[in-house]
Amino acid sequence: MNQAVISCLHANLPAVEAVLKDIELQGITNITCLGDLVGYGPQPNEVIELIRDKKIPTCQGCWDEDVVDGLDACDCSYPSQLAEKRGHFAHQWTTDKLTKENKDYLANLPYSIRKDKCLFVHGSPNSQHEYLLPDMDAFAALERVENARAEILFCGHTHQPYIRELADGSIAVKIKNAVPKDTQEKEIQLPMRRIVNAGSVGEPRHGGTKATYVVHNDVTNKVKIREVEYDIELTCKAIIDAGLPPIFAWRLKNGFEFAEQAEDASHVCER
Amino acid sequence: MIERWALVSGLKGDLDTYELIQKDLKKTPGNITLFVLGDMIGPEKNCNRLLHRLINPKSNDLQPWCIYGWWEEQILLESGYRGDQRAEALRINKGEEVVKSLNNAVDKSFLDWIAALQFGFVELDCGLIHGSSKDVGENLTLDTPPLTLLDRLTRLQVNRLFTARSKQQFHLELTEGIVNSEVEDLNGNRKKEQKVPQKAVIGIGAGKNYTLYDVGTDNTQFVQAGYKTEKRIKGFGRL
Ligand SMILES: [Zn+2]
Ligand SMILES: [Zn+2]
Numbered sequence: 001m002n003q004a005v006i007s008c009l010h011a012n013l014p015a016v017e018a019v020l021k022d023i024e025l026q027g028i029t030n031i032t033c034l035g036d037l038v039g040y041g042p043q044p045n046e047v048i049e050l051i052r053d054k055k056i057p058t059c060q061g062c063w064d065e066d067v068v069d070g071l072d073a074c075d076c077s078y079p080s081q082l083a084e085k086r087g088h089f090a091h092q093w094t095t096d097k098l099t100k101e102n103k104d105y106l107a108n109l110p111y112s113i114r115k116d117k118c119l120f121v122h123g124s125p126n127s128q129h130e131y132l133l134p135d136m137d138a139f140a141a142l143e144r145v146e147n148a149r150a151e152i153l154f155c156g157h158t159h160q161p162y163i164r165e166l167a168d169g170s171i172a173v174k175i176k177n178a179v180p181k182d183t184q185e186k187e188i189q190l191p192m193r194r195i196v197n198a199g200s201v202g203e204p205r206h207g208g209t210k211a212t213y214v215v216h217n218d219v220t221n222k223v224k225i226r227e228v229e230y231d232i233e234l235t236c237k238a239i240i241d242a243g244l245p246p247i248f249a250w251r252l253k254n255g256f257e258f259a260e261q262a263e264d265a266s267h268v269c270e271r
Numbered sequence: 272m273i274e275r276w277a278l279v280s281g282l283k284g285d286l287d288t289y290e291l292i293q294k295d296l297k298k299t300p301g302n303i304t305l306f307v308l309g310d311m312i313g314p315e316k317n318c319n320r321l322l323h324r325l326i327n328p329k330s331n332d333l334q335p336w337c338i339y340g341w342w343e344e345q346i347l348l349e350s351g352y353r354g355d356q357r358a359e360a361l362r363i364n365k366g367e368e369v370v371k372s373l374n375n376a377v378d379k380s381f382l383d384w385i386a387a388l389q390f391g392f393v394e395l396d397c398g399l400i401h402g403s404s405k406d407v408g409e410n411l412t413l414d415t416p417p418l419t420l421l422d423r424l425t426r427l428q429v430n431r432l433f434t435a436r437s438k439q440q441f442h443l444e445l446t447e448g449i450v451n452s453e454v455e456d457l458n459g460n461r462k463k464e465q466k467v468p469q470k471a472v473i474g475i476g477a478g479k480n481y482t483l484y485d486v487g488t489d490n491t492q493f494v495q496a497g498y499k500t501e502k503r504i505k506g507f508g509r510l
Contacts, residue, residue, distance in 0.1 A: 138452040138465040143422040162456040169450030171417040176442040176471070177491050188417050190450060206457050225457060 002026065005120065005198045006213040007034035007156025008061065009051070011041030011094070012202030012252075013238075015211040016050060018230035019201045028215065032113060034156040034198055035061025035122040037106065038094050039087075040248050041202050042238035048102045060109035061122040062129050062157060067095055068107040086245045093244060112148075118216075119150035123157040132195060134162040142166045145193040152194045152216070161199025161212045161225045167192040196223050202235075209255050273301035274486040276394075277333070280340065280401065280435030281477025283313025284376060286321040288479050291496040296333050299483065305333040306392065308435040308475060309340015309401035312385075314365075314372035322381045339388040340401035341408050341436060346373055352386045360408075391427070395486070398429035402436035410437040411472055417445055420472045431471045433484070438477040440493040445470045 004023045009016050023031060033056050038044035051058060098106075111128070113120040124130035125148035132144060132155050141164065145153040169190030199212030206212060210227040217223075236249035277296050282289055296303050311325060312318040325335050339347070349358040349370060362370050377385075390407065391400035403409035404426040411420065411434045420443070424432050448467035453460065473491055475482040483492040 134454045134456060135463075137425055138450045138463070139418060139421045139448060139467060140425050141452075142450060143418045146416070146418055160456065162454055164455075165453045167451050167453070169448070171421065171448040171467075172446045173417055174444045174446050175413065176444050177493065185446075190418065208457070212457075225455075227457070 001030065001219065002028045002215050002217050003030040003032065004028045004213060004215050005032050005034065005154050005196070006056075006201050007122070007198040008036040008159055008200035008203055009033070009038075009041075009047050010036055010063070010200065010202035011038045011044040011047050012211075012230075012235050013041075013043040013046045013050070014232075014234045015202045015228075015230045016047050019211050019213055019228050020050075020054070022226060022228045023213075026215070031056045032115075032120050032154070033058040034120055034154060035059045035109065035128070036063045036156065036200075036203075037061065038067055038098070039063030040090050040244075041235065042242040042244060044094050044097055045099055045102055047202075048098075048105060052105060057113055058109055059113055059120055059122050060106065060111055060128060063091075063094070064106040064109060065128050066091060067098065068103055086247065090244060090248070093242070114150070116218075117151035118154060119145075119148050119152070120154045121148075122155065124155060125153070128157070131158050132197065133158055134160065134164055134197070138166055139169075139171075141195055142169060142190060142193055145195060146191065150193075151191075152196060154196050154198060154214075154216075156198050156200065158197055159200035159203055159205035160197065161206060161214060162195075162197045163214070163223045163225070164195045164197075165192065166190075166194070194223075199225065203252070204255070205251075207255055209252065275299065275301040275303045276484040276486065277303055277305045278308060278399070278433055278435075278473075278475040278482040278484060279305065279335075280308040280475055280481075281310040281313075281438060282307070282321060283310055283342065283478070284316040284318030284321050285478065286324060288496055289321055289324065291479070292481060293332055295494070295496055297331070301485075303333060305335045306399055306433075307335045307337040308399060308433065309338055309407070310342045310435065310477065311337060311340070312346065312373070312377050313342050314369045314376055316376065318376045319378045319381070322377070322384070326381075326384055336392065337388055338391055338399070338401060339385060339407070342373070343385050343388065344407050345370075346377055346382070347386055349374065350379075350382055352382070393427060393429060396429050397431040397433060398424070398427040399433045400427075401434070403434060404432070408436065412437045412439055412474065413441050413443055415472075417448075421445060421448065421467065421470065424470050424472070430468070431473060431489075433473045433475055433482075435475050435477060437474055438480075439474040440476040440480055440482060441472075441474040442491045443472050445472075 122128045172187045175184045201211045215224045239249040345358040345361045403423045479496040
């Protein structure tokens with residue numbers, strides 16, 4: 001059976017509607033959302049209500065957490081001071097706009113969702129704010145999946161979709177300076193694991209402008225990245241009308257903004 | 272001259288043991304740096320004399336370089352140095368009595384000094400911490416999965432990690448690691464074989480059990496404070 005995984009909707013209603021339509025056209029009813037329903041975009045309440053309406057199981061994203069708990073994320077969430085300033089503005093705007101009911105909904109979202117061998121999180125099993133980038137240290141990546149006791153880890157947060165397979169791993173260890181003196185050596189085989197990043201529905205940063213999400217088939221175990229066109233102009237107009245920073249509209253129209261790429265994505269948020 | 276590190280932890284207010292270690296180190300050849308990797312305090316005994324000595328070393332003491340450990344974290348939590356949080360894990364696991372004993376064991380005047388201690392040191396390509404680079408309370412032992420050990424090394428970007436929390440003494444080398452990574456994204460596929468160079472995690476022990484590390488040869492020596500003296504007096508063989 002096919003399941004769809006969506007992430008980082010970021011209050012972009014036209015994009016969410018287009019993606020849900022694309023999922024429906026494929027006859028997929030099993031959908032999981034990895035959070036960041038709000039932030040940057042102009043329709044936070046509308047997007048939350050649509051997800052609630054469709055009863056789509058959702059994890060809490062970094063924005064969902066911060067909008068509820070206040071901005072206590074460590075600086076690692078923002079790649080630059082300018083991005084941080086704009087982010088804070090969008091945070092305040094979103095906090096003001098959200099209804100009490102929708103805030104409560106975000107506050108009560110689970111940190112992770114587990115279905116059999118699949119674990120769904122927003123950033124990483126460690127934190128909603130940790131980036132699992134496609135080329136991060138392979139052992140560290142494998143550790144995230146293994147310690148979460150999953151075979152496939154679905155994540156978002158980087159806004160760049162990818163599928164990463166970590167296979168044929170081993171680590172050799174040796175006990176030095178042992179009592180009794182004989183040194184012990186062994187080789188540990190590492191299991192094959194996968195990390196699947198669903199990309200972003202409402203705030204793509206993969207170089208193009210299309211919304212992305214992934215489809216996983218639990219029989220063949222294949223994962224496909226889907227790209228979906230949506231009415232970008234409609235979202236851009238709503239961003240301007242709402243008085244949000246025009247650069248939010250600019251980057252949706254142009255695909256990505258270098259300044260928004262995380263500089264030190266290996267940084268582990270310790271807060 | 273040989274450069275050696277002496278790695279000590281878990282003194283928990285025991286000034287006698289600290290003095291024994293200082294005495295040992297005076298007789299140990301080489302240029303020695305003394306690191307105290309946390310748990311200078313604990314609920315069992317009054318810690319003020321030890322803390323005073325660490326802060327104000329005697330003229331012939333080796334200067335101790337201290338970081339905070341799990342017990343320091345508990346008292347900082349309990350004393351409001353970590354925001355609204357309190358030492359709930361301690362309270363639940365050991366009870367209110369132990370929280371009280373800990374508070375009584377340390378004079379309030381030492382709290383600012385404790386609060387200014389670092390989480391760890393990075394010296395050369397070595398990380399010196401109390402628990403792990405993930406958490407001051409994390410136990411790293413011989414039984415910790417190698418993948419976890421590797422992750423804790425990677426977080427600090429070091430090749431050797433000295434840890435104290437488990438109280439155990441061990442020297443575990445990760446001699447070789449390999450994993451194949453294949454990434455598929457919107458730009459296509461890329462494959463990479465990743466290897467790790469030799470790395471190690473070293474448990475330094477606690478209390479009387481401490482570790483000497485020879486920086487030049489990468490050799491460890493697990494020592495018991497005052498052992499040689501005891502042997503002479505009581506005639507014990509190597510335990
Ligand atoms: Zn996001
Ligand atoms: Zn996020």
